Amino acid sequence: MNKCNPVCHPMVPGFKLMENGDGVRIDNTFYKQIVGNHLYLTVTRLDVIFVESLIKRFMDCPTGLHFQTAQSILRYLKGLVFKEENLGIQHPSSFPLWPGRTPLNRQRANVLFPDTSINQKTIELLDAQEDEYDGILIDPDCLPLSANAFVAALRTSISAWKQKGKKGVWLKILAEQADLVPIAIKEGFSYHHAEPGYAMLTYWIPNGPCMLPSNASHQVGVGGFVINDKKEVLVVKEKQCPCQCSGIWKFPTGFINQSEELFTGAVREVKEETGIDTAFVEVIAFRHAHQAAFEKSDLLFICMLKPQSFEISIDESEIEAAKWMPLDEFLCQPFYQDDCMSKKVIDMCVANYENRFKGLTAHHVLSKLDGNLSYLYYGSNGLEKD
Numbered sequence: 001m002n003k004c005n006p007v008c009h010p011m012v013p014g015f016k017l018m019e020n021g022d023g024v025r026i027d028n029t030f031y032k033q034i035v036g037n038h039l040y041l042t043v044t045r046l047d048v049i050f051v052e053s054l055i056k057r058f059m060d061c062p063t064g065l066h067f068q069t070a071q072s073i074l075r076y077l078k079g080l081v082f083k084e085e086n087l088g089i090q091h092p093s094s095f096p097l098w099p100g101r102t103p104l105n106r107q108r109a110n111v112l113f114p115d116t117s118i119n120q121k122t123i124e125l126l127d128a129q130e131d132e133y134d135g136i137l138i139d140p141d142c143l144p145l146s147a148n149a150f151v152a153a154l155r156t157s158i159s160a161w162k163q164k165g166k167k168g169v170w171l172k173i174l175a176e177q178a179d180l181v182p183i184a185i186k187e188g189f190s191y192h193h194a195e196p197g198y199a200m201l202t203y204w205i206p207n208g209p210c211m212l213p214s215n216a217s218h219q220v221g222v223g224g225f226v227i228n229d230k231k232e233v234l235v236v237k238e239k240q241c242p243c244q245c246s247g248i249w250k251f252p253t254g255f256i257n258q259s260e261e262l263f264t265g266a267v268r269e270v271k272e273e274t275g276i277d278t279a280f281v282e283v284i285a286f287r288h289a290h291q292a293a294f295e296k297s298d299l300l301f302i303c304m305l306k307p308q309s310f311e312i313s314i315d316e317s318e319i320e321a322a323k324w325m326p327l328d329e330f331l332c333q334p335f336y337q338d339d340c341m342s343k344k345v346i347d348m349c350v351a352n353y354e355n356r357f358k359g360l361t362a363h364h365v366l367s368k369l370d371g372n373l374s375y376l377y378y379g380s381n382g383l384e385k386d
Helices: 028-041 046-058 064-081 103-107 147-163 175-186 262-274 327-331 334-338 340-353
Strands: 128-130 136-138 168-174 190-195 198-204 218-226 232-238 253-255 278-289 297-307 319-326 361-366 373-378
Touching: 028 046, 028 064, 046 064, 064 147, 064 175, 147 175, 168 175, 175 198, 218 232, 218 262, 218 278, 232 262, 232 327, 253 262, 262 278, 262 297, 262 319, 262 373, 278 340, 278 361, 297 340, 319 327, 327 334, 327 340, 334 340
Parallel strands: 136 168, 218 297
Antiparallel strands: 128 136, 168 198, 190 198, 218 253, 232 319, 278 297, 361 373
8 A cells, every 4th residue: 555546535535335246245353344444443533433443344355346345445544644735634844753653653643634625726636537428438447446546536526527618438347446436326427339449438527418429329230141063052050040940941040240340240150060171252232120129220241252262160169060052952942932021132142153143242442530451342243343
């Protein structure tokens, strides 16, 4: 605690400390030692008695949030002794430091009470940078460890950003900082999204509806239609699938990964499920559906692929079986006879195989918007070649 930042109060006014079943558990023996040491302070430090009585309630099953509050008492005492600027706490600066006495010993002779009015200029703002939309991106690596310090800095920062006319605030809280999430929610932040390792929260400063973009609304899938020179289709039978698709032979499908191109995702899915190497030809069609998993919308892109190998080796964790099936046998399955959308997709794939239908090819094009090369999918009929 020698290098810790001092705080203005042993606990932020209005902050409620309670049992938190989702918090990270800590060693209760170590926690009891800290609380026990604090008890000696209450003899002469009447200003910490209330907080001390609170943290004593959680000695059987303390969490990181309780531990941070216990630490904040020590940070508060450090602010009394070592902090030169005014923290809203009155104490005699001329009291002599006797030889052999620590700064804590020096203060035991005085019963001090913190001033309830905090000078916000003494509280440092959270480290952050501005975005191009008059918003604020808070640096997650520089968040205060103490719950009290976090609340004080958060309130002061929001007030300062409001005076500057800022709008949206993005607060990324890492997994190891999870105890700060309920504190931020209590201060008016809202959940935006979560990924492995962090949760993203937002705060809209202006009055009126929040104009920050919502979390990603779509999931993107790909399907690979592979047909060889014998007019056989590469099909799989999945181990787990919706009831309406149970037991049918289908072409490989799956979700693309983050930062993965559509066509590379289709090639990868076919390789993972069947062991067959393929080359991308064209995007034949795509389907847009809504209210899919977790109420997200769903995009499924159907890609025409050309086989580069023919020996099948299935992924036994996902696939029950895979084979090359004659096209006529594939089309005769009752499911495809009854499902208009699937039948239409297969008809287009067969027409493309027979050179009667052209899909969309991928073209590497430079965009001035971001200065990067990306793939643009379009039909090349009537257009000059790149």
